[in-house]
Amino acid sequence: MELRQLLHFLAIAEERHFTRAAAKLHLSQPSLSASIRSLEKELHSTLLIRNSRRVELTEAGRALLPAARRALSAVEEGQAAVDAVQGVLRGSLTIGCIQFLGVVDLPSLLVEYHHRYPGITISVIHDSVDSLMESIGTGELDLAIVDRPLDPRTAHMQALGSETLVLAVASDDPLAKQRKVSLEQLQSRDFVEFRADSSLRVRLDAVYAAEGLQRRICCEIDDIAELVKLVSHGLGIALVPPGPLEDVAGVVGVEIEPAIARDLVLATPADRPESPSAKAFLQLLSSQGNDIYRPNP
Structure with missing residues (x-):
């Protein structure tokens, strides 16, 4: 199993369409199809089912998805760690958040973060708290800013502040x-x-x-x-x-x-250390008056 095959599989799983995935990867569709067939042959399982409109994951494909994400995330973290030692931060930062944050000025933080680390690509994803917490657990998000109540079992929690409705x-x-x-x-x-x-x-x-x-x-x-x-x-x-x-x-x-109080919290992964890009964001957040930066061991 090669990393490029996992990358190809993830692109299709996210796009649910071979043509769009091939365009995203800058590959020809036949090359992408051949890569997936090779991966399926190696795993002795069908991972994807095509129909007339979109691509669906089989049970085996759904089982592979979180592992593939973790594998590629580990590669990115390794590269980012080496860059950090050399004094250069590159890579990506994916933040999940609810629609309105109130006590955290996220736009200002992101502007400052980009000025400090222009080599890092930032993604912000809005969703429900349950979906964001699930994405923390699967490795799709580096961190999330959410409000209570929430399930704390998949992440570390740090209070950011409270406001009254x-x-x-x-x-x-x-x-x-x-x-x-x-x-x-x-x-x-x-x-x-x-x-x-x-x-x-x-x-x-x-x-x-x-x-x-x-x-x-x-x-x-x-x-x-x-x-x-x-x-x-x-x-x-x-x-x-x-x-x-x-x-x-x-x-x-x-x-x-x-x-009625509304409590805002920062969620970070409980099962893995923060990436260098996430650590840099947490340090910036702390410097803005939010005393929450506690690196995972």
């Missing part, structure tokens, strides 16, 4: 004139909610259950910016971090009682 209401809503409202007051109102698999939604469901209250959900959406716009147009109200309300016309944030 506010009630987002349209500016012409009678609630907008109140300094503070209680959750109990809101049981007759329609709520616009973030996606059901989000940690924010799980957190709110837990708070309502603990208070013995219910809320009426009229709309679910997976983009927090669009959620705030819907609130501004009067579709409903929402419990959100305060940041997304900034500079949005027609919506205001009102204090909630009891207060």
Whole structure:
């Protein structure tokens, strides 16, 4: 089994299409097909099934996928480690994060990181907390910035900070004139909610259950910016971090009682040391006032 074969297999697994994978790898499609056939022959297993529209992984292909990712990641880490000894950082950094971070100014961090390490290619992936944590475990992500609740078994956790949720209401809503409202007051109102698999939604469901209250959900959406716009147009109200309300016309944030905290954490792999590119990012994050850099042994 050769590394180039694993690279070819991963490209197809990600693209789910031979033609797109071949273009990504700058190979001819016949050459790519021959490489996969050779890999399958060596493993005595069919890894991929083609149909008229896309490529699917067989059970053997799904089993190979995480190992192939780890193998290629190890090669990249080895090259990056040698570069680091020579005073040159190259390679890649893949960060996963939820849609709105609040207490962490990720754009500013990435700009500074790029200025310091222009040889590193940065990728930022937005997804649900569960998906990001799974990607930490499989090696697809170097680190992730997420909010609680989450499954801590696959990663090390470091607290980044906390913020208090506010009630987002349209500016012409009678609630907008109140300094503070209680959750109990809101049981007759329609709520616009973030996606059901989000940690924010799980957190709110837990708070309502603990208070013995219910809320009426009229709309679910997976983009927090669009959620705030819907609130501004009067579709409903929402419990959100305060940041997304900034500079949005027609919506205001009102204090909630009891207060609901949103905790942001940094997740790094529990089963392997950070790559040089990830260590450099964590050191930069610490230098910006977040005392979280603790290199894995």
